[in-house]
Amino acid sequence: MALGMAFALLAGLVWGLVFVAPLLLPQYSAALLTCGRYLAFGLVALPLGWLDRARLREFAPADWLEALKLSAVGNFLYYLCLAAAIQRAGGPLPTMVIGTLPVVIAISSNLRDAQRDGRLPWLKLLPSLALIATGIACVNQVELQQLRLERDFDFGRYGSGLLLAVGAVVCWTWYPMRNADWLRAHADRNPRSWATAQGLMTLPLAVLGYGALWLWSAFGGDPGLSMPFGPTPQRYLLLMLAVGLLASWVGTLCWNEASQRLPTALVGQLIVFETLSALSYALLLRGVWPDALTLAGIGLLVAGVLWAVRIKPVPVPGLVSPAPP
Template sequence: MWTGVLFALAAGLMWGLVFVAPVMLPACPPALLTTGRYLAFGLLALPLALMDRRALRELKPADWWEAAKLSAIGNFLYYLTLSAAIQRAGAPLPTMIIGTLPVVIAICANHRNRVRDGQLPWLKLLPSLALIAAGLALVNRDELHHLQAGDGDFRRYAEGALLAIAALACWTWYPIRNADWLRAHADRSPRVWATAQGLVTLPMAVVGMAIVGVAHVAAPGVLTPEGYAFPLGAQPLAFVGLMLAIGLLSSWLGTLCWNEASQRLPTSLSGQLIVFETLAALAYAFTWNQRLPPPATLAGIALLLAGVVWALRIKPVKHAA
């Protein structure tokens, strides 16, 4: 169990990096951030696949189809909506909306996988939900204060919130389905499954990059800003370096660590440990901006942690099939 918790912590530290990428490259459109990240992921998976070619050949067509679905929704659609949300509303709000993943996944998995993993008593989950809701209210109050003071565009803030909710839905679906496959194939290597997802991501990324390129020429301003230096932008070295870094660390290594955790822990428990991603993302964002979190954000983080710690103390009850 503790090995699984440590793998979940490592995955959170890796995934937190993706929240600061849109902040580090604010002029880069979300479509290019998404295709660039997963193009790097797919290319990096090619040499990794050589090491596991024998195990990869053992995967059946149904397994590759499952990997493709997981990559399309849990990778492409998730990061496209998340990066767009961050660029519209800033990092704190989308980060805290995604921060509800521990409870959202726990609620979904608690019902869906109650026979396989046991069930967390619903009444014991209510205090955890209340603590996390209070934490979100505190953080959003601070953000809304800036909007009311004329420091932001309320429409962009609302659009960012809706996009973050769409990202939340994508990543609620992904870990549950991913854990289903890993638990059903306990004899398979989590590393091989991470590499398989990278391989099926590559053609998607190539097609996605081509679509962005065509749109850039035929309809400037739709997917890329007018005058944007496609495909690498005004900071080509920063773009390539950042895409390779998050492609290796966040996509492949993060997925590997998460697969290891998912194979060891009940889904309702591993889902709650995504809080490590939220905390890492907040830490990276405030470090990049060279400022301390305001008191309301600190209080919200404390309540978020308290809610997840409360949930972690609840033991699953065996459910009769």
């Protein structure tokens, strides 16, 4: 349990970086950020895949297809929605919406995975969910007030950012549950190899996307793209490499390790570490110290997680675990 929580914490720390990249590269489109990040992830995975080739040969074609699905939804589509949401609505709103993931995943997993993991009793789970939800509301109330002071609202653009952030939540509600299904059904497989396999499957998606953007720019679709590396190529390449290595491969590896050790309903709540990290990085970038309401929200978030980890899953009588898919 303790080691699983440590892996989930490390995953949250590196995943928080993905919220910062669009703020550091505001002149880059969400599509170019997404393709750059996962092109870097795929290239990092190539030598790792070569070193781990013996384990990767154990994967069946169905496993590689599953890795492709997870990469397409949990990596590529998720970050495309998130980066676009941050650019359209600013950092606070997407952080707020993504911050609901612990609640959404815990409820979804508790409804879906009771046969496999046991059920976290709703009466014991509700206080934890309430603490997390209240903490998120406190933190983001401050952020939204700051946003209103700093910029004029474009309600159409802001609304589209909200919808894109909801789309990112849908992607990342599906991903950890589906990923946990595979890991639980293949407990003998190495989580590091599974993270590398997802990186390798992300590479062709990123190459196709990057090529499509280059063609689009070449034929006048968006002359402002400045292909291949945009207006500030050195910053873009360094950030994409850092995010591709840390937030993609290291984050996926740590999350896989946590998913093999913890019930899905619990590990879903530990995504709160990503919200805390993203908020901390945003405040550091802004150069401000959190106020009392923000600190109170952070305290509630941590209290909710600490409450949740003390809850033990209860087997559900009369339910027989289905065969792995």
